[in-house]
Amino acid sequence: MLCVIALGYSAVFSFWHPMGAGGLEVSATKFQPGRNEFIFTGYNTHFQSDRASLQVFVANDSSAVFKADILEVISEAKAVVSVFLPDTISSKRFEFYANTDTDGTVKVESPVGSEGFVIEKGADVLDTKVRVKNNHSEKFGFPYQPIIIESIRNLMWHVPMWFTMFVVMTISFIASLRALSKKNIVPTNTINIHDLKASSAAGVGLFFCTLGLITGSVWARFAWGAWWTNDPQLNGAMVVFLMYVAYFILRKSVPDEEKRARLSAIFNIFAFVLMVILLMVMPRFAEGLHPGKSGNPAFSQYDLDSSLRSVFYPACLGFILLGYWLYTINYRINKLELENEEIS
Amino acid sequence: MRQKHALAGIAMYVLATVFVCYLSLENIETPKVWGAMLWLTGIFTAFNTMQKAFMNEGSGTVIYLYTLVNPKQIILSKAVYNAFLVAVLNLVSVFFFVLFFGTAAISGADLSQFLIGLLLGSTGLGLALTFVAGLAYKSGTGAGLVAILGFPIIIPLLITMVRYTAFALEGMSFSQNSLNLLVLLVLNIVSLVLAYVLFPYLWRD
Numbered sequence: 001m002l003c004v005i006a007l008g009y010s011a012v013f014s015f016w017h018p019m020g021a022g023g024l025e026v027s028a029t030k031f032q033p034g035r036n037e038f039i040f041t042g043y044n045t046h047f048q049s050d051r052a053s054l055q056v057f058v059a060n061d062s063s064a065v066f067k068a069d070i071l072e073v074i075s076e077a078k079a080v081v082s083v084f085l086p087d088t089i090s091s092k093r094f095e096f097y098a099n100t101d102t103d104g105t106v107k108v109e110s111p112v113g114s115e116g117f118v119i120e121k122g123a124d125v126l127d128t129k130v131r132v133k134n135n136h137s138e139k140f141g142f143p144y145q146p147i148i149i150e151s152i153r154n155l156m157w158h159v160p161m162w163f164t165m166f167v168v169m170t171i172s173f174i175a176s177l178r179a180l181s182k183k184n185i186v187p188t189n190t191i192n193i194h195d196l197k198a199s200s201a202a203g204v205g206l207f208f209c210t211l212g213l214i215t216g217s218v219w220a221r222f223a224w225g226a227w228w229t230n231d232p233q234l235n236g237a238m239v240v241f242l243m244y245v246a247y248f249i250l251r252k253s254v255p256d257e258e259k260r261a262r263l264s265a266i267f268n269i270f271a272f273v274l275m276v277i278l279l280m281v282m283p284r285f286a287e288g289l290h291p292g293k294s295g296n297p298a299f300s301q302y303d304l305d306s307s308l309r310s311v312f313y314p315a316c317l318g319f320i321l322l323g324y325w326l327y328t329i330n331y332r333i334n335k336l337e338l339e340n341e342e343i344s
Numbered sequence: 345m346r347q348k349h350a351l352a353g354i355a356m357y358v359l360a361t362v363f364v365c366y367l368s369l370e371n372i373e374t375p376k377v378w379g380a381m382l383w384l385t386g387i388f389t390a391f392n393t394m395q396k397a398f399m400n401e402g403s404g405t406v407i408y409l410y411t412l413v414n415p416k417q418i419i420l421s422k423a424v425y426n427a428f429l430v431a432v433l434n435l436v437s438v439f440f441f442v443l444f445f446g447t448a449a450i451s452g453a454d455l456s457q458f459l460i461g462l463l464l465g466s467t468g469l470g471l472a473l474t475f476v477a478g479l480a481y482k483s484g485t486g487a488g489l490v491a492i493l494g495f496p497i498i499i500p501l502l503i504t505m506v507r508y509t510a511f512a513l514e515g516m517s518f519s520q521n522s523l524n525l526l527v528l529l530v531l532n533i534v535s536l537v538l539a540y541v542l543f544p545y546l547w548r549d
Contacts, residue, residue: 266542277500
């Protein structure tokens with residue numbers, strides 16, 4: 001029951017929440033001393049409806065800030081602006097800010113080349129500090145992340161699937177351990193419950209592993225540009241998938257029940273230990289694309305803000321409960337099938 | 345594996361594989377490819393050897409071992425022997441690689457670092473595959489299952505070995521490569537411990 005509520009809640013909110021505002025890009029490619037005109041493009045911003053409070057700044061390494069004149073607001077997300085730059089600047093890096101009352105400050109960090117400037121350390125500050133407005137606006141929405149943007153919603157689906165797989169595989173692992181222990185050796189012709197539990201749980205785990213791979217692949221296409229990338233976590237997930245497929249092939253190829261229970265339990269224990277090493281230990285040592293590694297935007301405590309949390313935690317809970325529920329159903333089906341076989 | 349003809353067969357397999365690599369690639373220009381091809385040869389040799397790790401024992405020998413020896417001793421002796429065997433075979437394949445492809449691509453290699461990796465990778469392959477071969481043997485379905493069960497299990501090892509070897513052949517300093525070496529070592533130990541603990545359950549009938 002709780003499972004359905006949590007899942008429903010997270011499903012609705014993962015799509016329903018609007019995205020927070022963010023800065024998408026600026027059209028300028030090269031800046032020269034004097035007037036520079038460019039188009040500032042935001043995402044989910046309110047340039048038009050909040051025209052009165054709109055201000056655009058160009059910051060040069062944050063020490064010098066230049067206020068830009070707004071020439072025209074094309075749409076809610078686009079504004080044509082022009083900025084006057086002196087011929088001495090402190091560095092060649094530029095950052096762009098747009099302030100409105102509704103959205104707070106949105107920022108774009110675009111590589112913009114420059115030409116004809118004299119680089120002077122500590123060049124004079126022309127304008128006052130950027131008036132960065134409070135970014136936590138009253139509206140409730142997912143925070144804006146560059147590149148990921150709307151696909152942040154996948155966080156509520158992709159990540160809990162892996163958590164669920166871990167939980168279900170742990171159930172399978174424990175059941176396999178118990179299937180091997182001496183006091184649980186059952187006489188022939190009766191069902192080894194622990195083996196049944198282990199295989200039912202592994203089946204559900206494999207299901208979630210497949211789902212996780214698919215959602216991950218779609219997300220990777222969006223954020224990293226390819227369906228498959230050479231990332232340790234991806235490769236590890238693939239190996240886990242192969243290992244559990246091998247587990248079921250092993251089960252199918254052993255006709256004797258008692259022997260099947262023993263062999264598959266042994267393989268399952270081996271596979272689980274390798275899985276923990278593969279997905280929890282090895283990715284921490286290697287470079288990869290997943291959040292929190294080699295200069296990638298991480299979903300750290302800073303990024304996972306309250307709006308994401310409020311959906312993410314119920315989603316995890318819901319998925320884990322769903323996984324457990326599927327496991328119990330799968331277990332009962334398998335048990336009935338076995339009993340049926342014995343009767344007929 | 346105590347028969348001479350079987351060993352000669354495996355050595356011949358190594359030679360043929362390296363020769364096929366040579367025919368299809370002709371020359372190797374980067375240390376990365378050199379290392380990767382070496383390990384591809386290595387894993388196929390290891391699979392070919394390990395498939396027979398238990399199969400070649402006649403049923404009489406198995407019963408004899410079963411009644412006389414503790415299963416832990418069996419797995420330990422088999423694992424040590426097979427790890428040693430794979431290491432020797434990989435050294436042979438390195439020899440053939442040098443013979444066919446020359447050492448131009450790996451002139452900057454750190455030889456001792458490379459050899460340590462070769463040794464650890466080989467023992468890892470030997471240990472993990474001995475265990476899998478035992479499992480396949482007990483399932484009674486023949487050698488085909490070794491490849492199905494073995495491949496997913498050795499992929500982590502393979503990834504680490506290839507990366508480590510590429511670094512070693514490019515001549516990177518040891519400190520940059522020590523993490524890969526650590527992972528190799530951990531995988532070796534995990535394979536050995538799991539095989540040692542689980543094999544008695546496998547062996548009893």
